[in-house]
Amino acid sequence: MKNALNYTNSYFKKTHYNLPIATLVETAVARGEGVLTSNGALRVKTGEYTGRSPKDKFIVDEELINSKINWGEINRSISEESFDQLYSKVMKHLSNREVFIFDGKAGADSDHSLSLRTINERAWHNLFVQQLFIKDNKKSSTPEWTLINAPTFKADPNEDGTNSEVFVIVSFKKKTVLIGGTEYAGEMKKSIFSVLNYLLPEKNVLPMHCSANIGSNGNVSLFFGLSGTGKTTLSADPNRLLVGDDEHGWTERGIFNFEGGCYAKCIGLKKEQEPQIFNAIKFGSILENVILDPKTATPDFEDNTLTENTRAAYPIEHIPGVLETGIAGHPNVIIFLTADAFGVLPPVSKLSKEQAMYHFLSGYTSKLAGTERGVTNPTATFSACFGAPFMPLKPEKYAEMLGEKIEKHNVKTYLVNTGWTGGPYGEGSRIKLSYTRAMISAIQDGNIENTSYSKDEIFNVQIPNEVTGVPTNVLRPRKTWDDPNEYDNKAQELAELFQENFKQFNVSKDIYEAGPKA
The missing domain is CATH 3.40.449.10 (Phosphoenolpyruvate Carboxykinase, domain 1)
Incomplete structure (x- = not known):
């Protein structure tokens, strides 16, 4: 050949x-x-295949x-x-x-x-x-x-x-x-x-499906999560420099971006909520499968006629406040993002090293519509390392490397649910982006460490009792449901799914016991 x-x-x-x-x-x-759009981007259609x-x-x-x-x-x-x-x-x-x-x-x-x-x-x-x-x-x-x-x-x-x-x-x-x-x-x-x-x-470099940003004080945050959970949205923070929005490596010196651009989901994109991403879509950018106004060629980010998985591809320098080198120090915090379709996971919880390895291996989220062929509604799924389709080695290898780096560099780790509350998908509502941003800010500035915590007996995690800018009842999802018994049943159902999924992994007893308790 x-x-x-x-x-x-x-x-x-x-x-x-x-x-x-x-x-x-x-x-x-x-x-x-x-064709060119009103904002100068190139709009293309991908035909039958609008996802991986x-x-x-x-x-x-x-x-x-x-x-x-x-x-x-x-x-x-x-x-x-x-x-x-x-x-x-x-x-x-x-x-x-x-x-x-x-x-x-x-x-x-x-x-x-x-x-x-x-x-x-x-x-x-x-x-x-x-x-x-x-x-x-x-x-x-x-x-x-x-x-x-x-x-x-x-x-x-x-x-x-x-x-x-x-x-x-x-x-x-x-x-x-x-x-x-x-x-x-x-x-x-x-x-x-x-x-x-x-x-x-x-x-000895850990590859990661995550976004990353850095504060003015040099503090680095990593955001793990599957497509649609908020990696791009939450890492594009006007008060912090963006390192990268999807893929990074973690070396003995720190982290580095794999890419020179961003590939963001743009269904429902609004300038008011995500101004950095909205303004990045200009000449040189690509819009995939976005519907245009036939008269003005203005993108309609609400229209999902072709797919829910509409995409914007643009060079990272289109985002203001970018770390041009793409290289930063060791992370101070790791945030696992999940979009829980059951509506029962706490919006934010603190994890031990063993719990971090458990949830990294579990990679729980809802597979969102359009990301893959045939997926039309959010579906509960587990994707090891928050990126199983891209991991050729055994998941335990990546988890072992993550655990070693968390311990060596004393990295604080959190699980953040950007999904539903007050009921499952179709009944409850998506957690407000403003609440999620407030939680992320509390994690990054360390204020979340200054509150008291309560243990969630089902999911076996520590929940902060207060977060500035977030109603206290939102922090406890059981209180947002009309029928607490229905919440308990759904929570038990999800806990059992966690346990069943985790049987595939060969890890220590401490990591097994760090997960939810059905």
Whole structure:
């Protein structure tokens, strides 16, 4: 198999290298890939696939990595023969087309960054990777990894060993990511995240699905959580510098951002509530599947006609108050975000190291509509490490590293529920963003440590009795339900789900006992 890095310009119909942002926008519009909106962003539609396709993601089963991968429903295997066959088909497909190439890197810390070449069939996909990855001013002549994205090539499951026409395949031996059959741009960023999640632990670096920001006093906060739980919203704080909004590594020196941009959900986006994100959407940004006013081309962020998973992709410098280096010190606080559809988890609770490892392994939240194909309503789910679809190694490995770093650096850890209260989804209401922001502020400035705490007997966590700016009854979700007995039943139901899910993990007794008590 010939490596894509070795293909000459003459192989493709036409090759464009590292085009300027403006040129890529003009090209995408000229090719009919997208249209300009009233705020200057490029709006594109991704067709049938408006979210990730987890059942179409594979890792090539190679001797180099076979014994290390946590194989199963998440990390599905595909043979080297199938990969080579698909690779040849994709390269033949691209040989008759214009391609757009970007050389950059993933990882702001040069000691741990991954040099990367992307080969794109779409101009707007090349714009996406330029905005989401990092421009490498010291780029080597030969990038280490290659990502090839051919959305108009459809796999044949009977011939190619795939699950459908869509495929997202990682080969660690050939250092190649192969994507086809889907226009959804998020597959590119998440596949490189998966690569880093395999490589970095070998260097004693913990890869994390989290956002991060830093205060004027140098205090660093990490926000873990799945898509839609508030990582981007809560880390984009006008009073703090943004380090990054989705993916970071934790080294012996501190943390660093994997990316050079942000990929935010924008359904329901309002300037009044999230001005930084709203104002970041301008020329050079991409809007995925957002409906526009037919006369003014103004984005309608309330319209979910195409999907709930509407997205905005923009370079991180579009956010005012960004830590330009993407590198910060060790975190002072860790916040696990969850959107509880049961409406029973406390809005904020304090965790011990063992409880932090328990909830990190559990990764409980509600899978929100549109994030994956087929998900139309919030569904209770567990995703280990708050990012199981992107974790090639056993979850216990990442949890062990997290526990060691929490203890070594004396990091305070909290669980924050951004989901429902007063009843489950469909009956209760979403916890007010203003309340959540008040809780986050109390955590970051340390004031939450100055109040008394009460233990929640079911969820086995410590709940603060007071938080400035939050009604006391909101802190105790049982008091927000009309029928306390219904709350008790739902809470017991969720506690049992936690316990059943946790049976899969091989951890110490202390960590097992740190979870909810059914």
